[in-house]
Amino acid sequence: MQNKPIILVTNDDGITSAGIKALVEAMQTLGTVVVVAPDSPQSGMGHAITIHDPLRLNKIDIFKGIDAYQCTGTPVDCVKLAVNKILHRKPDMCVSGINHGSNSSINVIYSGTMSAAMEGAIENIPSIGFSLCDYAHDADFSTAAHYATIIAKKVLKEGLQQGTLLNVNIPKGSLAELKGIKICRQAIAKWKEEFDERLDPNKRKYYWLTGKFINPDKGADTDEWALENNYVSLVPVQFDFTAHHAIPFLNKINWHAG
């Protein structure tokens, strides 16, 4: 292929994670890969950016023949720095992941993986976040990488609508076990927090955030349904957070009357 596309790869599990290695290898089959990823795990960082601390970038030799940089910042910082200080241009695609764990449903809003992809989309770069729904320490990323290749290849060819990115979640399982790709909407589900309360050696309380996923949204058009039924879920995501449907309701209220 002439003029091979430039593909920016990032993640939130950190540059040494197994998921980014699988994604880098998959993307190498499609273009010239440049990696800019956090130097440490950043799960749950949401769309955090680093304002009060300086950022550092270090070039490291971790993926054979590929320019790779580890960054002291968040996943969003990585995308900003990659575009501005490393590539000095927009890449042809930005992919984030493969996250070690699901980013379906409400998890999209807590996810550093998805925030990095969202930052790419804000920069008008076709962007995709990939996540594997497997929390096992030795999770196998090969099926997820297979689907990442298929989907990224299509996005390079077809593009994405402006202002949208893709949230792709891949169920655990072999290629033979998965049923293919399903376009979905985000299930309206939530986490029920269950803080684990403990006492430190000085008998002072502290808490660990834990929780249980609650999904009352049983629609067969949701990402949760797709994943439960062994489909790869593909949800188009936008960064216009306006609840347009709520505008008429709010316009009916007389805000200035006591």
Added chain:
Amino acid sequence: MQNKPIILVTNDDGITSAGIKALVEAMQTLGTVVVVAPDSPQSGMGHAITIHDPLRLNKIDIFKGIDAYQCTGTPVDCVKLAVNKILHRKPDMCVSGINHGSNSSINVIYSGTMSAAMEGAIENIPSIGFSLCDYAHDADFSTAAHYATIIAKKVLKEGLQQGTLLNVNIPKGSLAELKGIKICRQAIAKWKEEFDERLDPNKRKYYWLTGKFINPDKGADTDEWALENNYVSLVPVQFDFTAHHAIPFLNKINWHAG
């Protein structure tokens, strides 16, 4: 008033900031206030949650006659802890702010203030984020507090549609200078990053994230337009990030064909 509503107040600038003090005083006129807020500034934290560190809560005597807790976590952690470990029930309203600086337009996605309010809305609590568009060190929060009272009072009375929250930005200026409240959509704007590159004493590069706000969206129905024209902007926000309009486009693609 009997059965005074319970109002949870949080923010991202930290519990000692001037903005939360103004909001606490405003909300005291409407109900019983409980404050749970970060012990240090958390600007730009987006929807970050704390997974890899334990969280601590300390009750502090900072607002006269009001239960107030400082938390070591993010704004989202504060809301989760408040509901689960302090109130042991859902408050009647959750308000966040008053942020020292704008959270209009694309800033909604980077904002810890708005993420706290979003977390409230996920818990099905009527929730509002307030921000004052003034970056001056000695910014005057009194006009913003006046509008926060008006808007919170209406929300307590009228409620909000499920799955929505409010992003309220208040321009700098006196009450006489502002023209009232305008229901808006989020302007589709972005930051153009300009990293400030420096050398440390060991001659190694580091970067400060800075940037310039770019707004190509000139719609008179946007929050940016409202603020420029001295209106308080009120944008309904949702946490269903699905780009529903993109689903037909994606369904037309044959993902499984080479």
